[in-house]
Amino acid sequence: MKMMFYLSLMIITILLLLSLIVNLISKKTFYDREKNSAFECGFDPMTTTRLPFSLHFFLIAIIFLIFDVEITLLLPLIFTLKISNMANYCLILIFFISILLLGIYHEWNQGALNWTK
Template sequence: MLIIYLIVLMTLTITTSIMLISSILSKKTVLDREKMSPFECGFDPKTSARLPFSLRFFLIAVIFLIFDVEITLLLPLANVSPFTNIFSWSFSGLFFILILLLGLYFEWYKGALEWSN
């Protein structure tokens, strides 16, 4: 067990020292305006390098991500059904689905699912 602790300590020491040395050596001291500007074949850029981003698309993506994670939390419920009490299994599953439906209804009520405006 002592050998494992020594190996972990030595690994952490080596990686920390390498990260510190690399951060000290890689500091940029000269900030040149020409080097910091975007480069387009030697000419000044005609338009902004930043494109406009749709906030509604981002909200729909976050809602999808939340519901996707909740579905992955529901999947193990089918695997544990033979090992649990049927009442507690059905109550927890229905309660979780009720929370999902309430969240969906709230998003629908607030208009976050309306794509065209």
């Protein structure tokens, strides 16, 4: 039993060393600045980190996320159409869409949707 344990331990060690050697020999390394750098949303990570960030892009992205979440809240209303009361369904739907329209009107009045300022 002891002999079997030592034999399996030796085989595992040889296989690990062999895989390490094969990995080091066959590894293709390219020392390219672009390929070794991380991709950070179009920013060059090798330059200074104090580049100005477009606030308009950030606001449009936040508005998109808000309305994307609102669409995921609207989709289950389609499936509950058959099992719900039509008056309550219409009331909830009108209330929900009016909140969305008031929100987009407010963003429009504040100038958040104007790309050039």
